[in-house]
Amino acid sequence: MVSDARTGVLIELDAGESTDPDNDHLVFDWFVYTEAGTYNGDVPIDKTSSSRASLIIPQDANDKSIQVICRVSDTGSPSMTSYKRCIIQVYEK
DSSP: OEEEEETTOEEEEEOTTOOOTTOOOEEEEEEEOTTTSSOOSOOOEESTTSSEEEEEOOTTOTTOEEEEEEEEEESSSSOOEEEEEEEEEEEOO
16 A cells, blocks of 8 residues: 655554454554665554554655555464555655
8 A cells, every 4th residue: 555644644554454264363563664665764653563553754754755564463373474565655744
């Protein structure tokens, strides 16, 4: 998913429709993939272990991209994991 956002804006991330075919419990982990984005500063994510997380686009991220990964694993045996990436293209207010 690619999205545009202005600096200073709250971005809500939602993986709430994730499911497991075996109905195992799901574990969520949101993180910034700094190696792939062009913004190198810190981007704190709130509620990183929830299906819904959020972040605020830093003021100095203008004309940069921030890439956020959601890793979803089940608690079955063996455990299965899926990844989704959100690419945020930032522009100034």
